[in-house]
Amino acid sequence: MAKKSPSDSISIELLNYPQSLLLGNQDYELSFSVKNNSESIESYAFNFTSTTSDISVDKSYIKGVSFNSGESKIVPVKIRPKIEGLTELNVIIYYQKKIEFKSMDWKIKKNVEKSIVSKIIGKTQVNFDDLKGYKKKLPKSISLGDIPSLSKSKAKKELDKIKSVPSIKVHTREIERKIITQVPKTITKQVPEKIIKKIPRVIEEIIPQEPLVNAINGKKFERPPLKTTKTVYESIEETVMKTVTETVYEEKIETKIDIVEDTTLPSKKGEITLKQKDETLSRIAKGVFNQDPQYAFAIVKMISDPNKRYANISQFVPPGIRLDSKTTIEAVMGLDLGPQKEALIEIIANSLAAEKPDEAAMIALNIDNIAKRDEIITNIIFTAAYLKPQIASNLIYQLSKKELQHQILFELVKGWAHKDKKRAIESLKSLISNILSESNIELIKTCMIFLAYLTDPQSVYDLIDGFRSKDDKSLLVEQLQEYLKVKVQTKKIKLESQELSKLYFTFTAISKKITPALNYLVELKGNISSNLIEGNISSNIIVICPFKFNFPIFMNFQSCYVELLQETQKTFGFLLFPSKENYSEEELKHFHNILNNFIKNQTNQHPSPFVIINLDLIPYFSKPTIFLGDNGDPLIKDIHSKLKGNFTNEINLMINNSFFSQGKSFIELQNILKEPNFRICNIILTYNFLNDIGLLKTFFKAILS
Structure with a gap:
């Protein structure tokens, strides 16, 4: 049997032609019955247009719909007139001829090549030190040498000897400084209503002074009495007198005595210098440290020389972390040790990295040197990556530079890929969304490829489809093409539209004056x-x-x-x-x-x-x-x-x-x-x-x- 020509292969009929007037305040649904008269499956497209009515139709019929042999479909078209008189509806029917052809196209791979993944895993974005064994390498005690080991009670006795020495080589020189001040004073006096006669009189006063006391040995030094003068006024009453108050100012002269250490004078029997005292305190602190670190740190605080004080603290910190970490941290953070303090903070932060990474990072934040601080926090993050991954993720945002944050998070993702794949995927998607607006295209591309490795390449393209920026989409698709796609020859079918027929329908309508x-x-x-x-x-x-x-x-x-x-x-x-x-x-x-x-x-x-x-x-x-x-x-x-x-x-x-x-x-x-x-x-x-x-x-x- 001869095949029907395309023009005979389809029939269309309006089933519910409106018998009544159409009004512009409502929609009317027209039902077109379309039948494929061909003996094979065919595809048809329909173009419904009107310049005098608003129309709506399912877009699938505009693009093209497949009909089985002998199949009928109902095509609904909504129409609402917008003129007075005759409104029209035009229908053009297209036959979509199937044409087969071959094409070389990019096809999404099923998985990422192992060589590409190995290259990504092998390339380290950030260098770091693993601190898991750092604390164990610290000494458990200090080396005493010729210093005897002391218990706390013996240390107290040694400390009392310093306090009970008859005199300490601290001589004083009295330096007199005269200070003159104006002292206000309120007086009460009788004042006549009309005439007042004032008679001045100077009064001299001698005020005894309390002795000065030496803060070290308690020795008293007598001070001469303070001599002052003041002027008062007497009034002579000649008429009616009244009582008033008045403020007067007196000159007050006092002598201030400064006490300073005089190291030029010869020592007397039983006296020691401050240097000798500091050395004694240092020996006592070292002797008792291995037994009682807390007491040793308390003794170190008594040392007057800051350099000697730091020398002891720096010697105590490494073993102190192992013996009594709380006391050691409090001692370091509570003392003013100047810039040398940062080296001790680094030791403390490194030693806590494995057990208490969050506390270690908070301590590291006290370091003013940004580069050094970021280096320490980076080491803490990688040390905690497997032990406490959630804390490690949170600590990333304590770093000063966003680029460093992104690089470290990607390194963590690579590490989590085999042990915690779900966490790795979620973190990687979050990282990608955060760096999209930045110019680090290479890192974005690397993250996308690694995500394709953890999931599959198709899911990466699905993720890209969800991006808002068209520029981001096109750039990423281009960048990833050689890694996630492969060119293959495929058979394709394209539809070539051929116009079959035109239909024209008219309806009477009133759109406004209803x-x-x-x-x-x-x-x-x-x-x-x-x-x-x-x-x-x-x-x-x-x-x-x-x-x-x-x-x-x-x-x-x-x-x-x-x-x-x-x-x-x-x-x-x-x-x-x-x-x-x-x-x-x-x-x-x-x-x-x-x-x-x-x-x-x-x-x-x-x-x-x-x-x-x-x-x-x-x-x-x-x-x-x-x-x-x-x-x-x-x-x-x-x-x-x-x-x-x-x-x-x-x-x-x-x-x-x-x-x-x-x-x-x-x-x-x-x-x-x-x-x-x-x-x-x-x-x-x-x-x-x-x-x-x-x-x-x-x-x-x-x-x-």
Whole structure:
């Protein structure tokens, strides 16, 4: 059997052509039935367009839909008119011809090559020292040499000997400094209301001074008494006196004595110098340290020479970490040791890295040298990476540079890849999202490749699809292509669209001035011709059908309306008002409203009156029949003549002057559409005209002539 041509392979039909007027305040769903008449699977695309209505259709039908042989599909199209009059819908159907061809394309690999992964793992982004064994390498005690080991009690006795020495070689020199100050003083005196006579008098006072006490040995030094003078005023009362207060200022002279150590004087028996005292304290601290580090640190604090104090502390810290870490940390952090303190902080931080990495990092933050601080924290992070991975991850953000943070996190991910794959994947995705906005393309690419190794290359491209920036997407796809894709030859099928047919549908519509009468007309499934809506009727013939039937008649009228307009540039107007209540008061109100708005008030007037055809339909006769109601108007004979001239013997044409000449609808039309602008006549057609569109078209053409 010969294969059907593409143009015959598909059929399309509008199943629910609207019989009523379309209003612009709602959507109407049109259902198109499409059938594939081909004996093979075919693909078709549909293009629905309109310049006078808003339309919406499933995009899949626009791109193309596959139909099995003989398969039918319903294509729903929503339409909402946006003009007054005739709105259109255009449909173009395309046959999508399948064309097979070969192409070299990049295909995503199933996994990353081992050589690429090995290269990434082997290349270290950051150098670091593992501190897990650092604390064990520290000494457990200090070397005493010739210093005897002391218990705490013996150390106390040795310390008491220093305190009980009769005198210490600390001689004083008294340096007198005279200080003169103005001292305010408030006095009470009698003052006359009118005259006052002031008599000054100087008073000398001797104030004894407390002796000075030497802070080291308690020795007292006497100070001479302080001599001061003050001036007071006496008043002589000559008239009425009153009591007032007044502030006066006195000069106060005092002598200040400074006590300083005089090392130039010769030593007396039993005295020791500060240097000797520091050396003794140092020996006691060392002797007791291995037994009681806390007491040893307390003794070191008594040493006056900062250099000697630091020498002892630095010797105590390494073993102190092992013997009593808490005391050692408190001693170092509590003393002002200057820049030398940072070396001790490093020892403490390194020793705590394995057991307490978070505490170690906090201690390291006390180092002012940024490079040194980052180096120590880096070592702490890598030491804790497997023991306490969550803490290690958090400590990364204590580093000063973002680039270093990213590099270290990637190194941690590489380490976690085999032991904690889930953590590695989550951390790597987080790292990628954080560095996207930065310019380190090489690190981003490396992270992406390693993520593909941990998951699969496809998941990496899925991740890239979620990025917002188009530039980031295109750059990454280009950078990763040689690592995650491979070029392969594939067979492809492309669809070449060929236009099969065009369909054109029109519907009468009103989009803006929607009245209750129009809503009622739509409810009745009634309609109005577009020329009456637009107010540009091209003839003086208006057909009104005010009766209800059990079948739709709009399409019959609309087909004749459109064809006559295309053929003769002239057509009739029509109103279909299928009454359901036999023109009750409410229904009659709506009917009159429509007659007034769309017929009586037509702006495009004609030189001759409008001819209103009050049309009714009756059941079939054996021969198509037309009844004219003769109401005495010469118009009837004119119409009869036109009909007779256009029809031959295929119809019966009858005039009746009684039964068909008047009626309720005729009277209602006369009440609204009055002469001389309107002339009304009754015409009745049998159903035969509805079944033969040619006869109906000839009828309308005749009355238009």
